[in-house]
Amino acid sequence: MQPSPSPSSSPNSSPARANLAGWLYVSPLVLVLVPFFVAPILVVLAASFFATDGFGGLTPGFTLTSYVEVLHSALTLKLYLATIKFTVLTWVFTLIIGFFVAYFLVFHVRNQLLAIGLFLLCTVPFWTSNIIRMISWIPLLGKEGLINQALLAMGVIHQPLEVLLFSDLAVVIAYVHQLTIFMIVPIFNSMARIDKKLIEAAIDAGASRFDIMRLIVVPMSKSGIALGTIFVVSIVMGDFFVVKVMSGGGSASVVSAFYEDVGVLQYPTAAASAVLLTLVLVAIVSLILRTVDIRQEIAR
């Protein structure tokens, strides 16, 4: 440390005062996080240890029954596998599409105004509600939808394809459609901060376009990729609605199972499943943060 006085330790600000100022800085965040995040989590955590009378009534106490039930059920593993399958597929496609869209916008669109315009264009689907966006797939993917009719007319198929709608394929399509923007934004952001001179220096050294992407762009977009991954993974793993609508009830996810539990008033099991899912997500996110030092990358 430098012995010279820093501005924060000017003579009229004692350590206690600096401490107070620190608390004041974080207070808006605390005021939002405590009632809307910490309190609900604590309620769910408490409920997961309560017993139930089977009709929605909760008996305060401490029992691990709900956890035992959830962990012993063969369904839990199946649901996790199904959810992880959706998550991985969605992640792969959003990553590929998101990376290349961001790459195109940052490195190939010379005109900055045009790049911003195209970037905003990516957000257009978000001007309507999630439900409408999902429903709008039906006329395209349905049995009598555009794709089936076109393929039939061309003679490629003789019977309409059933897998297009109300299937796992439809679920993944809907997720990718909804979540690609969550990849584009952080990757675009970290790519935009790559100094164009670095690309030129790489070209000067003889690097091909692929070398530049592999050795410069991808490593330097790591923080954006990690952030996008966290968004996509946590949204897909915490979702049940898309699975329900787009699979036509044929597939389920972790959350849809405890949504069912809530429906039949099994609050403690639902809460235990929720706590379990939270733990799994925390593990995944910390694994991502361990591989990529986001804070350091952002400070770069």
Added chain:
Amino acid sequence: MKNDRGDIELAGVCKSFDGVTNVVDGVNLKIADGAYCCFIGPSGCGKTTILRMIAGHEDPTAGEIVIGGQNVVGLAPVQRRTAMMFQSYALFPHLTVRENIAFALRVRGQSKTDRLRAADAMIEKVRLTQFADRLPAQLSGGQQQRVALARAAITEPRVLLLDEPLSALDEQLRVQMRQELRRMQQELGITFIHVTHTQLEAIALADLVVVMEQGKIKQAGAARDVYAHPHDRYVAAFMGGQNVLSGRVEKVNGASFTLAQAAPSGIEVPLQARPSVSVGDKVDIAVRRDDVALVRPGRDLPPGYTTSLPSRVLAIEYQGYFVKVMLDTVPDDEFVAYVPEKTFFADPFTVGDVVMATWATGSALPLA
């Protein structure tokens, strides 16, 4: 490889970004193999654009760029065998010093052991061995500069292009790194082209100084030629060290002419390289600031000193080994005398004193 010659010829090179104005406007220049060439000029004069065109990062709108006898327009930097050191260095922030230096070998497909051995040899050459595993952000400005130099030099280019390589450094380091650049150039024995806007840097380093203005070459020559014999008012003012005066020719007498001035005697100027002048022409002349002597009115002029102009001292700056005396000798232009420290303090002037600014006839140089 087959052709190691790094001589460069620019023939009618033009560059326009908008199709209307030429940033580089018909540049012709020959640079010898193994020369240290400095392009100098104010920002926006096109010097960096020329550098980037030689490097292959920009294509000329017209003209030819010939390296080692081969027209390289349209070739990639690798095929030209040039390497560029970027302003503010453009080091890869996520790679260590060693990886940065080995980068070019890596994308050329050299094996890991080969390229790391070559990189380590280069690291030693630029004296960074103890920093080989650091990231660029953990280095000082001077160390970063050496990494950039090593990264550019590792491909054994025949031409090394440096875009304002010293501008990010502080004054003391700049002088030190200047010597290092010269040392590296001699060690590598290749052509260096260096863009700068500091005239001291250019004359200290270059075999060939190229002064530019608005996309055109104003003068190209050895450092001493450009400094001591500027072609015109622009070069004289830009390179510094000269007083520029203008006036009408009063009479022409053989090998010299006389310039009308406020002084009773006028200013006698030898014709030198200038072809001819006639009476009534408006002519610029230059007199080196260190050729001007200051004499108190009424005292004898030193022998051979024919011109003397009465002046008032406007300001005095002590510069160490000389004293900079600013005078109102000519109405519109700055006029400065560099007086050796010992001479000055033998009989110091103060602001407001009237002095005679005088110089030998041979010191006055007619400008184009």
